[in-house]
Amino acid sequence: MLSVDVVTIFPRMLEAPLADGIVQRARDKGLLELRVHDLRDFSSDKHRSVDDAPFGGGPGMVMKAEPFVRAVDHALPGGRGAGDAVVLLSPRGRPFDQATARRYAALTRLVLLCGRYEGIDERVAETVASEEVSLGDFVLTGGEVAALAVIEATTRLLPGALGDEGSAEADSFADGLLDYPHYTRPAQVDGRGVPEVLLSGDHGRIRRWRRKESLRTTRARRPELLDRAPLTAEDRALLREIETEEKVLA
Ligand code: 4GY
Numbered sequence: 001m002l003s004v005d006v007v008t009i010f011p012r013m014l015e016a017p018l019a020d021g022i023v024q025r026a027r028d029k030g031l032l033e034l035r036v037h038d039l040r041d042f043s044s045d046k047h048r049s050v051d052d053a054p055f056g057g058g059p060g061m062v063m064k065a066e067p068f069v070r071a072v073d074h075a076l077p078g079g080r081g082a083g084d085a086v087v088l089l090s091p092r093g094r095p096f097d098q099a100t101a102r103r104y105a106a107l108t109r110l111v112l113l114c115g116r117y118e119g120i121d122e123r124v125a126e127t128v129a130s131e132e133v134s135l136g137d138f139v140l141t142g143g144e145v146a147a148l149a150v151i152e153a154t155t156r157l158l159p160g161a162l163g164d165e166g167s168a169e170a171d172s173f174a175d176g177l178l179d180y181p182h183y184t185r186p187a188q189v190d191g192r193g194v195p196e197v198l199l200s201g202d203h204g205r206i207r208r209w210r211r212k213e214s215l216r217t218t219r220a221r222r223p224e225l226l227d228r229a230p231l232t233a234e235d236r237a238l239l240r241e242i243e244t245e246e247k248v249l250a
Contacts, residue, residue: 002107002158003033005075006147007068008114009050011036013144014151023152026161034151035075042070051117060118065127068113068120072128075111083108086130087150089143090115093132096150098173100133104150105157112150114143176229178218180210212238 006014014036018024026032040048044066051061072086080086085107094100104110113120113129125132135146155161157168172179183194197209215238218225231239 001031001033002105002154003109004035004151004154005109005111006034006036006114006151007039007042007071007075007112008036008142008144008147009039009116010114010142010144011038013142014148017148018151022161022165023155025163026155026158029160031158031160032155037071037075039067039071042067042074054118058118062118063115063120063124065121065123068124069128072111072113076109080130081108084111084130085109086111086113086128088113088115088120088125088129088132089135089146089150090120090125090132091134091137091139093134096133096135096146096153098153098171101150101153101157104154110154112143112147114147116142176225177214178222178225180213180217208234208238211235212242215239216242 008014018027018034018036023032023034027034039050043050043064049064050067051063054060054062072080076084076086083106085104087110089112113124133146133150135149140146162168168174183198187194187199195209197205200206211234215226215235218229219239219242226239229235
């Protein structure tokens with residue numbers, strides 16, 4: 001059982017999206033426990049304030065440290081144990097990826113801290129957060145959508161979370177490559193058909209074609225992934241075929 005606590009000033013941004021689909025089913029099955037906390041409940045003044053002007057001046061407001069510290073103390077009353085992570089979502093973080101999702105899926109407790117405004121007092125990252133992660137090189141208006149992405153990517157890796165929808169082993173990235181293209185009925189869409197091999201019923205040819213298309217797409221769009229992916233001798237042979245095809249077309 002993984003327990004996730006989210007700290008935010010906008011609890012409703014998380015509640016509805018996490019009450020549907022595979023995440024809600026994981027909650028129903030008892031694989032995932034989810035709590036969303038309103039950061040303002042951990043403020044110390046009658047205005048429930050969670051932000052203040054930046055030391056050093058400049059535009060905008062900075063989120064105060066203490067409400068986050070108190071919220072984390074509330075979520076982890078015994079302190080942060082070995083199987084716990086307290087994660088700050090921010091563009092300054094290390095890139096979140098499938099390996100991070102796998103690590104989170106093996107935790108006991110995951111606490112996600114969502115900031116807003118110009119930023120969060122750095123002492124949150126220094127004291128209560130165990131790590132800072134980023135969804136990518138772009139700036140959101142807050143950490144909430146990033147927290148949703150982390151929860152989705154993590155939850156679907158919990159044993160038993162995926163049913164008929166498929167297996168996490170079949171995913172893009174499970175083997176470090178991008179996914180192959182998918183097709184379903186009808187056989188013609190706007191005059192475009194389906195690769196003949198997929199209608200052949202020859203499962204050996206289909207498996208080889210899919211692997212080759214995974215390699216082709218990865219090479220075209222994310223060549224750096226090929227340097228890290230565990231490639232077999234067959235994969236290298238397929239890549240040579242792809243390179244030959246490119247030369248013929250050029
Ligand atoms: N990118 N990855 C991201 C983000 C918004 C200022 C801290 C991202 O994870 N989070 O852009 N977050 C910022 C806004 C305060 C969070």
